[in-house]
Amino acid sequence: MLQFDHVSKRYPDGTLAVDDLHLEVEEGELVTLVGPSGCGKTTTMRLVNRLEEPTSGRILLGGEDIASQDAVRLRRRIGYVIQQVGLFPHRTVLDNAAAVPLLLGRRKAEARRRAAELLELVGLDPAVYGGRYPDQLSGGQRQRVGVARALAADPPVLLMDEPFGAVDPVVRERLQNEFLRLQAEMRKTVLFVTHDVEEAVRLGDRMAVFGQGRVEQFDSPAAVLGNPANDHVAAFVGSDRGLKRLSVTPVEKGDLERPPVVHLSDPMDRAAALMRADGVRWAVVLDEREALHGWVPIPDAGGSDVVGPVAGYARRMDATLPLGASLKQAFSTMLQYDAGWIAVLDPRDDDRFLGVLTPSGLHEALRRSIDADARAVARSAVDLDAVSGA
Numbered sequence: 001m002l003q004f005d006h007v008s009k010r011y012p013d014g015t016l017a018v019d020d021l022h023l024e025v026e027e028g029e030l031v032t033l034v035g036p037s038g039c040g041k042t043t044t045m046r047l048v049n050r051l052e053e054p055t056s057g058r059i060l061l062g063g064e065d066i067a068s069q070d071a072v073r074l075r076r077r078i079g080y081v082i083q084q085v086g087l088f089p090h091r092t093v094l095d096n097a098a099a100v101p102l103l104l105g106r107r108k109a110e111a112r113r114r115a116a117e118l119l120e121l122v123g124l125d126p127a128v129y130g131g132r133y134p135d136q137l138s139g140g141q142r143q144r145v146g147v148a149r150a151l152a153a154d155p156p157v158l159l160m161d162e163p164f165g166a167v168d169p170v171v172r173e174r175l176q177n178e179f180l181r182l183q184a185e186m187r188k189t190v191l192f193v194t195h196d197v198e199e200a201v202r203l204g205d206r207m208a209v210f211g212q213g214r215v216e217q218f219d220s221p222a223a224v225l226g227n228p229a230n231d232h233v234a235a236f237v238g239s240d241r242g243l244k245r246l247s248v249t250p251v252e253k254g255d256l257e258r259p260p261v262v263h264l265s266d267p268m269d270r271a272a273a274l275m276r277a278d279g280v281r282w283a284v285v286l287d288e289r290e291a292l293h294g295w296v297p298i299p300d301a302g303g304s305d306v307v308g309p310v311a312g313y314a315r316r317m318d319a320t321l322p323l324g325a326s327l328k329q330a331f332s333t334m335l336q337y338d339a340g341w342i343a344v345l346d347p348r349d350d351d352r353f354l355g356v357l358t359p360s361g362l363h364e365a366l367r368r369s370i371d372a373d374a375r376a377v378a379r380s381a382v383d384l385d386a387v388s389g390a
Helices: 041-048 071-076 095-096 100-104 107-122 140-151 169-186 198-205 219-227 230-236 241-248 270-280 327-337 359-375 384-389
Strands: 002-010 016-025 030-034 056-061 078-081 157-161 189-194 206-210 213-219 259-263 282-286 292-298 319-321 342-346 354-355
Touching: 002 041, 016 041, 016 213, 030 041, 030 198, 030 327, 041 157, 071 078, 078 140, 078 282, 095 100, 095 107, 095 140, 100 140, 107 140, 107 319, 140 157, 140 169, 157 241, 169 198, 198 219, 198 241, 198 354, 198 384, 206 219, 206 230, 213 219, 213 230, 219 230, 219 282, 230 241, 241 327, 241 359, 270 282, 270 384, 282 354, 282 384, 327 342, 327 359, 354 359, 359 384
Parallel strands: 030 189, 030 206, 078 157, 157 189, 259 282, 319 342
Antiparallel strands: 002 016, 002 056, 206 213, 282 292, 342 354
């Protein structure tokens, strides 16, 4: 979809902002460009919509050299979102979102209808916000309008330059969540510039780590964190890259343990016998629909007064997680509920109970992930005993 073919950009004063950039962004892929200030990541983005022109090399969009295209028409085909948003202060929110379709010659009614659809898509009710002006919105709301405007012409490529950098951390996380939801639906080809490693790791399908004008590593976030290409990349992603890797490592079925399972209607004395036979102190409790209800502890030794069904002894379980959630989410849930284990559910099968993730299971999942990337194999192929003995 988007190719940089040995692209360089040198300014008249001799500054080499981009040095022999050669990479390809696949259709529907979100690539984050990350690096310290002045490393060339924003210049790289500006080369795509010809706000800057390369000194050498070519940039191909859909196989066509962008240098052969009219610059104004090219920019109207590429969505562009910046940190300062750049909304027209004298136009309403709806008219801001409709601006690009109108420039492309669409009728006003059609452009405004499309704008209303996109405002709703980014979480702003057009009936509530469409008639407001930018200075009547919060910073996070203005960023949402900026994203809606960039998407209004249905561009094949979306450029985002520090789009969430000017809002507070709580709003920033919400905007990131919203954008990930949008990207899952729309699958745009996105270049996303940020100086924040955690943002790059969280959002990117792949991330390009810049040095001084050069890409030092271009790979999946998990691979960059688990196996930095050189000292520059290792220093930039930080010594806590193992913790950052938690956010890009999903919980898989192979990470789970399967404890004893009982049902609300089972006799409690039989449930206790099952737990003693397995040598455990608790069991998972399912209801009559096989959905997770909670857990039940083993009764005190002896337990002669244990009578009635499990329902009379069961406790609710709030520490749950969908399969595929990140290890970071799992760790956070354990801390939030002070839980020694988390029940993992299958969201594609009516939240069917699959097993539990324990702290040791979480640690092993992270170790498998790191070793799997280093060896280019699936996590299920990693033998931790062999790794430990190596």
